[in-house]
Amino acid sequence: MKNWLQEKKIDIKQKVILFLVSPFLSFVYSLTRIKTKSSYVVFYMFFIFFGLAFTVESGRPNDEGLDGSSYRYDFEQSKNMSSHTYLTGLYEYLTFKEGAKDYYFVTSTFLLSRITNNYHILFMVFAIIFGYFSLKSLKILTSEPNFTTSLSCFILVYLFMSNQIFNINGVRFWTAAWIGVYAIFQIFRNGNNKYFLLAAITPFFHAAFWIYLVIVGGAFFYKRHYKIWVVLFVASFFVSNISVDFVTRYIDLLPTFIARSAQTYTSAEHIEEVNKVGSGFYWVAQIFKYSVRIYLNLLVWLFIRNSKTIFKNPKSNALFPFLLVWMSFVNFTMPIPSVGNRFVMLAYPMIAYIWLVNFKGVKYEKVLYAMPFVFLFSFYNQLKLYLMVIDFSFLYSSPFYLVYKYL
Numbered sequence: 321m322k323n324w325l326q327e328k329k330i331d332i333k334q335k336v337i338l339f340l341v342s343p344f345l346s347f348v349y350s351l352t353r354i355k356t357k358s359s360y361v362v363f364y365m366f367f368i369f370f371g372l373a374f375t376v377e378s379g380r381p382n383d384e385g386l387d388g389s390s391y392r393y394d395f396e397q398s399k400n401m402s403s404h405t406y407l408t409g410l411y412e413y414l415t416f417k418e419g420a421k422d423y424y425f426v427t428s429t430f431l432l433s434r435i436t437n438n439y440h441i442l443f444m445v446f447a448i449i450f451g452y453f454s455l456k457s458l459k460i461l462t463s464e465p466n467f468t469t470s471l472s473c474f475i476l477v478y479l480f481m482s483n484q485i486f487n488i489n490g491v492r493f494w495t496a497a498w499i500g501v502y503a504i505f506q507i508f509r510n511g512n513n514k515y516f517l518l519a520a521i522t523p524f525f526h527a528a529f530w531i532y533l534v535i536v537g538g539a540f541f542y543k544r545h546y547k548i549w550v551v552l553f554v555a556s557f558f559v560s561n562i563s564v565d566f567v568t569r570y571i572d573l574l575p576t577f578i579a580r581s582a583q584t585y586t587s588a589e590h591i592e593e594v595n596k597v598g599s600g601f602y603w604v605a606q607i608f609k610y611s612v613r614i615y616l617n618l619l620v621w622l623f624i625r626n627s628k629t630i631f632k633n634p635k636s637n638a639l640f641p642f643l644l645v646w647m648s649f650v651n652f653t654m655p656i657p658s659v660g661n662r663f664v665m666l667a668y669p670m671i672a673y674i675w676l677v678n679f680k681g682v683k684y685e686k687v688l689y690a691m692p693f694v695f696l697f698s699f700y701n702q703l704k705l706y707l708m709v710i711d712f713s714f715l716y717s718s719p720f721y722l723v724y725k726y727l
Contacts, residue, residue: 325355332358343369343722344715352469354477355462364451365719367485371447372440372726373714374488388489388709391425392439398429399437406430421527425492440726446488446495453498454481460505461673464635466680473680475691480672482698483665486705493662496525500532501669507540508639509673528659531649532666539645549644550624556651557617608697613654615694616664619671620647622684635677643670 335358339346347366350359378396379389409426412419420426432442461480467473483501487494500522506515519536522529542548623630623640631637646667654660675688692699714722 324357325353327353327356327358331356335359335362339365339719341718342716343719351474354469355467360455360459364455367447367451367454368444369719369722370485370710370714371444371451371488373711373722374440374443374447374709375711376489376709378439386489386705386708388443391442391489391491394425395429395433395439395442396437398426398433401430401433422492422524424495424525438727443488443491446491447485450488450491450495450498451485453495453502454483454485457498457502457505457669460509461669461676464673464676466676472685472688473676475688476672476676476680478695479691480669482668484702486702486709489705489709492526493528494665496522496529496532497662497666499525500529500536501666504536504642504666504670505639505673507536508642509635511638528662531659532663535645535649536642539642542645543638543641546627546641546644549641549648552648553620553624553644553651556648559652605697608694611694612698613664615691616667616671617647617651618687619675620644622679622687623674626678626683630674630678633678636674639670640674643667643674646670 331353335346335350338349339362343362343366346362350356350362353359374388376386376388376392378393379385406426409419410423411417413423428442428445432445458477458480461467461476483494483497500519503515503519503522506512507519516536519533522532620643623643627640630640646663650660650664650667652660653663679688717725
């Protein structure tokens with residue numbers, strides 16, 4: 321990987337001064353010099369302060385609302401958890417017995433509840449881990465010679481970083497997602513197979529990532545069967561409606577701790593609840609939802625059309641077949657909202673990267689420029705969600721004030 325872009329002392333001073341005024345202002349300014357080390361330091365510190373300022377009401381697990389409310393509630397209750405209870409649960413998790421599906425959140429809340437009852441610290445710790453793996457992954461994109469401070473590259477950055485810092489709200493799955501993405505790039509871009517060990521810890525963060533491990537392992541051993549994966553990719557887009565019936569039929573073949581999750585995800589009540597959208601925006605949301613799905617598959621189809629170019633590029637010749645495998649799985653499971661709709665986010669960084677190293681400045685610029693319009697409803701939803709967890713004063717508050725206010 322290339323070294324950082326050389327920077328001037330005045331640039332670093334400006335970032336420091338702006339950060340002392342407002343981490344958000346420094347974050348925005350740092351985007352103009354995104355390939356520098358100091359910019360990444362600012363990004364990381366901004367993520368940490370965002371986690372510190374993350375604010376939600378305490379809600380019981382069955383209440384409607386943001387996931388973060390349930391996490392706060394569970395954290396506040398975890399002070400009553402004894403060491404014996406924690407260790408017993410950990411043993412049951414490690415031996416695949418009945419109990420917790422994953423143990424990252426339980427471990428975090430147990431340890432932190434020993435030293436504080438301030439849930440802002442909990443989300444700050446979540447942001448530290450989430451931010452580390454997201455920025456380690458982003459550096460793979462921005463270190464490329466093709467990457468410039470241009471509109472097309474910032475569109476690719478947005479696509480790459482679609483799993484945004486707000487997602488500490490649903491910390492278990494989305495932290496696992498960034499760890500999984502980083503492992504994918506190391507294995508299928510850099511050929512560094514020791515990162516299978518990193519991939520192997522993702523189920524500790526979220527149980528659904530046992531599926532991820534199966535796909536990563538299968539794609540690694542069958543990566544030469546490119547034509548088969550092309551056929552499966554195309555077919556998956558049209559036969560996804562059978563995925564719920566397929567999983568339901570073979571659910572008894574799954575290990576017990578996975579079968580319980582599968583039963584929940586494929587239940588009619590769960591699917592209806594996840595798909596529920598405010599009535600005023602229902603059809604708008606549905607139109608944009610399918611537009612995004614079609615757009616992503618169009619990008620992958622363009623990759624297939626230009627596969628000779630992609631296979632000649634050592635940076636993408638192994639990553640591209642894996643993307644086909646992954647998108648086939650995502651398309652097939654799209655009717656299961658808690659599977660397809662979430663796992664598709666792991667494809668975004670791969671698509672952005674393959675586009676950058678093969679198409680940037682060469683072809684299909686107009687297709688890329690269509691992305692902000694296709695994702696318009698996503699922009700709206702993300703802005704709305706950010707405003708739900710962050711006070712507007714965060715945008716212009718100094719780090720000293722934020723520490724005083726939340727700690």
